[in-house]
Amino acid sequence: MSSEKLCIGIAPVTAPHERMTLTLPAILDAKQIFLHITGQNKKEVLLQALVDGPAEEMPIRFILQHQAKEQKQNFSIYWAQ
Numbered sequence: 001m002s003s004e005k006l007c008i009g010i011a012p013v014t015a016p017h018e019r020m021t022l023t024l025p026a027i028l029d030a031k032q033i034f035l036h037i038t039g040q041n042k043k044e045v046l047l048q049a050l051v052d053g054p055a056e057e058m059p060i061r062f063i064l065q066h067q068a069k070e071q072k073q074n075f076s077i078y079w080a081q
Contacts, residue, residue: 024062033075043079
């Protein structure tokens with residue numbers, strides 16, 4: 001991995017507080033990527049993200065599209081109600 005930042009602070013407009021997140025290059029460089037979501041609403045959002053569309057609309061698409069383009073098998077999704 002290059003000298004890019006691994007983690008950044010973000011303030012999503014949909015969240016009541018700031019968060020820390022891994023940067024996209026750090027995520028894409030991981031040996032294994034796990035996505036854990038809970039609840040029916042998040043499952044519906046994931047199903048929307050799986051449909052082709054601009055990644056800028058749904059950031060998870062950056063990972064989904066990269067996985068498809070690179071034909072990688074290192075992405076697992078876990079969903080719990």
